[in-house]
Amino acid sequence: MKKVTSIAVSLILTVIVGSMLASDLYIPVEQERPLAIVRRFKPQVELASGEKEFILNLTDNLGEQLFSGDTLSTNEDGYALVVFMDNTIAKVKPESMLIVEGESLADSKISTRKINLETGEIFMEVEPVGSGTFEVATSRSLASVKGTRFGTKAFGYVWVEEGQVDVTATNSGQTVSLFERMFAEVDENGNSIQSGTLTNEELNNLGLGYDELDEDLIERTIILRFRDANGQIREIPVNIFEKGN
Numbered sequence: 001m002k003k004v005t006s007i008a009v010s011l012i013l014t015v016i017v018g019s020m021l022a023s024d025l026y027i028p029v030e031q032e033r034p035l036a037i038v039r040r041f042k043p044q045v046e047l048a049s050g051e052k053e054f055i056l057n058l059t060d061n062l063g064e065q066l067f068s069g070d071t072l073s074t075n076e077d078g079y080a081l082v083v084f085m086d087n088t089i090a091k092v093k094p095e096s097m098l099i100v101e102g103e104s105l106a107d108s109k110i111s112t113r114k115i116n117l118e119t120g121e122i123f124m125e126v127e128p129v130g131s132g133t134f135e136v137a138t139s140r141s142l143a144s145v146k147g148t149r150f151g152t153k154a155f156g157y158v159w160v161e162e163g164q165v166d167v168t169a170t171n172s173g174q175t176v177s178l179f180e181r182m183f184a185e186v187d188e189n190g191n192s193i194q195s196g197t198l199t200n201e202e203l204n205n206l207g208l209g210y211d212e213l214d215e216d217l218i219e220r221t222i223i224l225r226f227r228d229a230n231g232q233i234r235e236i237p238v239n240i241f242e243k244g245n
Helices: 002-022 200-206
Strands: 036-042 044-047 052-057 064-066 070-073 080-085 088-090 097-103 112-119 121-126 133-137 141-145 148-153 155-161 165-169 175-177 182-187 191-199 219-225 235-242
Touching: 036 044, 044 064, 044 148, 080 121, 080 148, 112 121, 121 133, 141 155, 155 165, 155 200, 165 182, 175 182, 182 235, 200 235
Parallel strands: 112 133
Antiparallel strands: 036 064, 036 080, 044 052, 044 070, 070 097, 080 088, 088 121, 097 112, 121 148, 133 141, 141 165, 148 155, 155 182, 165 175, 182 191, 219 235
16 A cells, blocks of 8 residues: 555656646756846857857847856957846947856845956946945956946946946056046056046047947847745846847
C-alpha cells in the first residue's frame, strides 16, 4: 500500500512540475533581477554577457536584459537606448562601449547603478531614486547624479541640460558641480577640471544624433518575470519599441 501511495505522489508531482515548465509562469530560482534592458537599437549593437557575445537583432532581442557586468557596444552606425528598472534612460551613440554595473532592489528605493563608459558618448535621463545614486565613469572622470539630463564623452567631457551633476577628476579628486547649460572637461591625466557655460548653439550641437531612435517605431509591453531572494515571483511591465510592417 505504501509503495502504491509513493508512486501516486511521484506521478502527481511530475504532472505539476511538467505543467509549470510548460507555462510562462515557471521561473528558475537562480534567475536574478535584471539591471536594465535594451529597449531600442539599430542597426548593429553587440552584447557581451558572461561568456556569451552576440549581435542583437530585431527578431529575438527587443527588450534584451542587461545584468551587472554586461558590456554593450555600438558599431560605426549603431545606436542603442538602454532603460534601467527605475526608468532611467541611457542613449548610446555610434562607436561606443559601456559596461553596466550595480544592483536593482525589488523592495527598496535604494539602488546603486553605474555605467563605465570605455569609448564613445552617451546621454542620460536619470530618475531620482530615494537615497540611491547613478554614476558614469570614464578613465578621467566620475559623474555622480540623483536626477538630471546630461551627456558624457569617454575623454572626460560632461555637459548638463537639466539638473545637477557633480564631476570628479579621478586622479586628483577635484570636484565641481555643474548645473543647467554648464560643461566640464577633465584633463588627460585626471588631475584638473575646466568648466564653464554653454551657448544655446553649443548645447544644441552636443545633443545632435540622440533622436535617431525616436521615429517609426511601434510601442508594445513585455512582462519580465523573476524570483526574488524570498522566493516570490515578481513581474515588471516594460514598454519596448519595434519597427512596424
